Amino acid sequence: MIIKSIDSPIEHGQKKGNPNALxxxxxxxxxxxxxxLLKLPDFDSKALVEKNAVSMSDLSALTAFTGDEFAMFTKNKKRLIIRGNANSVNIDIDTAKSLAADGYRWSGHTHPGIGEFSLVASDGDFEILSSFPQTQSVIYNSLGNHEVFY
Amino acid sequence: MSSTAMAYFSPYKDLVKEYCDENGLDYNKLIACHFGRGKDDFYFAHSHPNGLHDGSRGLLDDTPNLGVLWVEINKDGSLKFVETEHTREFISA
Known part of the structure; x- marks a missing residue:
């Protein structure tokens, strides 16, 4: 804990990029x-990055910063990130099936919000999950909290 | 509930059933709901009645489902149940 001066707020050592701190x-x-984020300026922007360049916590931070959803798909050492808006990402069933056929798995996505129920999966989430040969995925909210859904 | 979800839920199902029986909730309706879990909690949610899903839209409509029961797992293994405004509507006995 660092106190800069009597008049300045106490810094709690909050790290930049921490969703909760954001x-x-x-x-x-x-x-x-x-x-x-510079690579993802708008709704439906896509970025293909190295796997170790982004985590779900990073997407949670982007959601906290923008108020938008972000989805992450992983294939080998690459990650495809897609920006959505406040309540959707441009991924329908056909797109999901195409990604799955291409070898991607759905690592997870974010829901803007801080309450517990921002972590609840939607029917759309289940539809997308069923397009992949995996049994679960994860939702992160704007605080970096997360829940797995099946 | 999928087998993967059931593997996680199994240790708690007796306690959850007991809670349902003691509080006028239908356990079978509950476990027919969607299930999700975190590090030390799990939840049940019912499909949103206003959803526009026709089986194809996927994330084009990502409206979260309606939580009907949130369960926190205490360090001693006991459970804390948190009902919502949708609990009685969807899982009453």
Missing amino acids: MHFGVGLSSKQRDL
């Missing part, structure tokens, strides 16, 4: 997250 303390994105 939501509660207004800290900014990390440089890695900023770079990713």
